[in-house]
Amino acid sequence: MTTVVTDNCQRCRFTDCVAVCPVACFHGDDEMLYIDPETCVDCGACISKCPVEAIYEDPIPPDKQRWIEINAARAPNLPPVESKQAPYPGAEERKKSLGF
Amino acid sequence: MAGLGTQDNPLRIAIVGSGPAGFYAAEALLKVAPAVAVDMFERLASPFGLVRSGVAPDHPKLKEPIHVYQRIAASPGFRFFGNVTIGRDISVAELQGCYHAVIFTCGAQSDRTMDIPGEDLAGSHAATEFVGWYNGHPDYRDRVFDLSGSTAVIVGQGNVAVDVCRILAKTADELRGSDIAAHAFEVLAQSKIRDIVMIGRRGPAQAKFTHPELRELGSLADCDPVVNVRDLDLNAASRAELADKSNRAAQKSYEVLQQFAARPAPTHRRRCHIEFLKTPIELRGKGRLESVMLMHNRLTGEASHQVAEPTGETAELSCSILFRSIGYRGVAMPGVPFDAARGVIPNRDGRVTDGATTVPGLYVSGWIKRGPTGIIGTNREDSVLTVNSLLADLPQFDTAARPGAEGLQALFNARSVRLVSYADWQKIDAAEIRRGEAAGKSREKFTRLQDMLGVLASEEQASAACVAA
């Protein structure tokens, strides 16, 4: 099982996902968040919280498969994001442009 | 007098209940200020609430939040007092006298009943009891579940109902190696159940289970999921519900049901039937359960507000055991307001309320605050909100220093309360893991308080012998 953050999260950072993660396995850089597959328990709590549907669980669609490797590679080298943060400026507009 | 929240006068908080809501509240408190002292009280000798006694034994990954709780428990400022029932061993008023504030995170300890004739027949059970029994909860250690008949009925279609179906459907080989309680494994390994029937009041678009849990029913070693394709016909309102973007999870469950319906005829020893639009109206049997009368329903009303309305058509289904899984319920805490209709402690943003007024110093989080909805992580967000309310109230707190659990010591002694500390629990934990190793299990739980205390007594004896030698 895998749960991954994908491209819709870029420059968004609503971080509603982080607040419900039971094991605090989100990590972030300036662009977006990533899930550490080593600690994630695949509980799915974060998925319905994400306002832009950036998080996928199994079965992960073919066009999102590459994010499995990206999450696994980046998350362990980035600082954890454990609590809700302010969204990026312009996040609301981006959300609209993504159709949400 | 040192100000509140300083080394000399730490903010002392009591947390009642050691499930996810309790631990996440402790985490949030210990994160904000260094001079916070958290004492957590738990009625059992073991911590972690439903993560230990609810989450299914064959889902070990979902129990991993326990590692997070172990780290929280190791934080300076945190203490655990197990085997203390608040409201019985120690009253809420006594607790309040020793702390600046009390947070109730005592979960939903009871369940909803169907309130139909025959519900008390032997063979009719609450899923709560069955779950507690296979998970080794001491309250349910001596329950008896007769699995010698061929048909089991589960009323309700949430994830707990799916857990019960799956545990009944799995073979002994599939259950072996999990941390299922040994007494339950022995009974389940001999089970004669062939047909498991999970019944929902409403339709496939309204079922509460989530698709990963549901999908698992399709990949068991010796059980086929059975869904009647006619049951998947949807009315216009249900189609609209599934088309709603915010309802994507229900759409995915519906797709899994379609896959189940499209399967070839069942070939395995067991079958798990998923049935919709039926409500039990009576349990029948001479002395013990023999059948359940089901009323057929149709859905009426607008999308997202559809209700099940009886059609008048009934059917009788033979069964020897039935589990109701129609919701957990909180129980009242003596001395604290209670909303009996909802089974929760009434509150505003986590502050306990009594009618229109707020009760100073009392807070609530988790299932006893929200009702029995949400998964483990939901309680993290919830407890952060409650702790934020508490911190916002700090200016109104009485700043006098409080003694914490030291102030309760005389009462513990007078009432012969045998406290279980976190260090004690770690010894019990280690003993459970050792016991499991022999059987190839991650742990073999102790299911009786006396056995847990026995571990502590024998360790004390051993160390006394060392000193003497």
Ligand SMILES: Cc1cc2nc3c(=O)[nH]c(=O)nc-3n(C[C@H](O)[C@H](O)[C@H](O)COP(=O)(O)OP(=O)(O)OC[C@H]3O[C@@H](n4cnc5c(N)ncnc54)[C@H](O)[C@@H]3O)c2cc1C
């Ligand atoms: C059968 C079942 C399976 C589940 N499976 C999953 C799953 O797989 N994944 C998932 O994410 N979520 C699952 N959940 C949901 C999850 O367990 C809950 O969201 C969560 O446990 C609620 O946390 P809580 O702290 O409010 O209550 P609880 O976990 O119930 O903790 C309450 C604690 O308070 C103690 N207590 C009660 N009264 C007193 C008292 N008077 N004095 C002292 N202590 C007291 C209790 O003994 C208990 O330890 C499941 C729930 C159930 C019922």
Ligand code: SF4
């Ligand atoms: S809620 Fe969604 S978009 Fe926002 S940070 Fe989390 S994954 Fe990214």
Ligand code: SF4
């Ligand atoms: S699936 Fe659960 S554990 Fe994994 S990132 Fe989401 S909330 Fe955290």
